[in-house]
Amino acid sequence: MAITSANQLELLQTAEAVAREKMIDPGLVVEAMEESLARAAKSRYGAEMDIRVSIDRKTGRATFTRVRTVVEEDELENYQAEMTVEQAKQYLSEPKVGDVYTEEVPPVELGRIAAQSAKQVILQKVREAERDRQYEEFKDRAGTIINAVVKREEYGNLIVDVGAGEAILRRNDKIGRESYRPGDRIRCYIKDVRREVRGPQIFLSRTAPEFMSALFKMEVPEIYEGIIEIKAVARDPGSRAKIAVISYDNSIDPVGACVGMRGSRVQAVVNELQGEKIDIIPWNEDLPTFLVNALQPAEVTKVVLDEDAERIEVVVPEEQLSLAIGRRGQNVRLASQLTRLDIDIMTEEEESKRRQAEFEERTKLFMDTLDLDEFFAQLLVAEGFTNLEEVAYVDQDELLVIDGVDEDTAGELQARARDHLEALNKAALDRARELGAEESLISFPGLSPQMIEALAKDGVKTLEDFATCADWELAGGWTTMNGERVKDDGILEPFDMSLEEAQNLVMTARVALGWVDPDELARAEAEAAEGDAAAQEAEA
Structure with missing residues (x-):
């Protein structure tokens, strides 16, 4: 096939036809043709030559040119595509390094193999352009x-x-x-x-929670307009789902708007999801209240929230237990996903047994450590005392409100509690020293003797060891693995140490060791506080 005037226009017609079919820019097809013709020309004139082809976008005429670049004499490698300044003088008036000399060469005859190669280049370029167009369209x-x-x-x-x-x-x-x-x-x-x-x-x-949110956005105009917001979605695809909504207009009921007249709106979503049952729940910033809503249709008697552990205990009547848990745990599982909390469900009877066990355990503690009879120990527990520290260091007036306790009795109780605590502390420090705990750790403020013993048992024996600990290693935390939340036990977690307290202690240790400049730390904390204040103002 020769590139002659008879088929010059066919190049453009072919490019436009391919571009229309593939829905890409005709210019990209023409560029692919230029590259394919240039390759064919190189196979004819020599692979070392720099042959370029330009197709006129109006006439379709293909121009073949040979390009030679002026280089330093010691850098001349390709004699077909490069030349020295001296050689260039016969083509250019005042040549210098970097100048380019072009000359037109005769068009080539495309043999069968060259034509096939040109076709492959064009197809490859068209496929790449088509892929780019698809990605740009869908990204x-x-x-x-x-x-x-x-x-x-x-x-x-x-x-x-x-x-x-x-x-x-x-x-x-x-x-x-x-x-x-x-x-x-x-x-x-x-x-x-x-x-x-x-x-x-x-x-x-079709199983993503966002799919359900998008369907409701299509069916409920108030969601599309931003009057109602979907705050959370939890799905058991094809079976059941829970969706939490909030209205920013007091005159509009978010649940009623999502349900629609005679359930028309929610039914349209249910039909699309193959009959998946949907519970629409009003969102509430108060987590316990929101959880009570999320566990519907079960009735909840009591909710106890542990924000540090991100766990929540729910107490329900015996007859409501199976309803709260749901078939194969579905109801409580969806409520847990919706609230992002681990939920423990127990009956009123189970809670009563647990509270009775705690009462008996604390009673025995006071009987054994303070040398009290059962009745007096029960009085302490009934007044809310849970451990020896509370008895030892509480304001004496709080002990005097107990029937039968005067100032002498209160003083004796506190003296016994302090003596016992001091004995425990001494024993803990002795064990810690036996385990190899050094004075740098023992004298560090903020750690009790029992904490120091626990650290020493875990191999943390010096202040340097303590300063290298991460906050979660001390206070514990939760890690999400494969969609499941896994508990990380902390060395000092049994002592109710929070992440914030652990962070402060570790940072204080690093400052004491000279690892951290206190002035830089103060500046960083000030900047963080300013950032938080700015974020709060932006939200307001």
């Missing part, structure tokens, strides 16, 4: 709903047509009992769009 659509047509199934994964390409609905992103045939229409949530070597990969989902 900003992540987080939205799309309508697609099922094309085929591969190993349980659905390959669907999204108009400008294909997307994948993986097996674990399908609602369990759904089945589709080629040609079926399907509505999905675009979960992720990635640029990969084989082209853009568009991952869809």
Whole structure:
């Protein structure tokens, strides 16, 4: 095939036809043609030559040019594409390094092999342009709903047509009992769009909580307008879901607006999700109140929140226990996902037994350590005293309110408590020293003898060892692994040490050792405080 005037216009016509079919810029196709013709020309004139092709965008005429660059004499390597300043003088008036000399060369005849190679180059460039167009089109659509047509199934994964390409609905992103045939229409949530070597990969989902949120946004105008906000969603795909909503307009009931007239709005979402039952719950900033709402339809008697551990205890009547837990634990599991708290559910009888066990344990503690009879020890527990420290160091007036306790009795109680604590402290320090604890750690303020003993047992024996500890190693915490929250036990967690207290102690130790400049620390804390204040003002 020769590039002649007879087929020059065909180049442009071909480029425009391919561009229309693939929905890409015709200029990209022309550039691919130029590159393919340049490769064919190099195979004719020599691979070392720098041959370039330019196709006129109006006439379709292809111009072949040879390019030679002026270089230093000692840098001359490719005699076909480079020349020295001396050699360039016969072509250029005042040549200098970096100048380029171009000359037109005759068009080439494309043989069968060269034509096939040119075709492959064009196809490759067109595919790359098509992939780029697909990625640019879909990258900003992540987080939205799309309508697609099922094309085929591969190993349980659905390959669907999204108009400008294909997307994948993986097996674990399908609602369990759904089945589709080629040609079926399907509505999905675009979960992720990635640029990969084989082209853009568009991952869809029908099980993501965000899919339900997007469906409600389509069905409930108040959500689309921002009057109502979806604060949290928890799903057991295809079975049941809980969605928490809040209204920023006092005249609009968020639950009623999401349900719709005779349930029309929520029913539209239920139908799309293959009959998935949906509990719509009013959001509340108060976590215990929100949890009571989240456990509906079960009735809750009592809620005890432990914010540090992110756990919550819920007490329900005996007859409500199975309802609160739900079939296979579904109700409490969804409520836990919605509130992001670990939930312990117990009956009133179980709570009563636990409280009785705690009462008996504290009673025995006071009997054994303070040499009291059972009745007197029970009086202390009934007044709210839980440990020896409270008895030893509480204001004496709080002991005098107990029936039968005068100043002498109160003084004796506190003296016995202090004596016992001092004996415990001495024993703890002796054991810590036996384990190798050094005075630098023992004399460090903020650590009790029992804490020092626990640290020594764990191998923390010097102030340097203590200063290298992370806050969670001391106070404990929670780590999320494979979607499950795993408890990290802290060395000083049995002493009710918080993360903040652990951070302060470790930082104080680092300052004492000279690892941290106290002035820099003060500046950092001041900047952090200013940042928090600015964030609060922005939220307000």
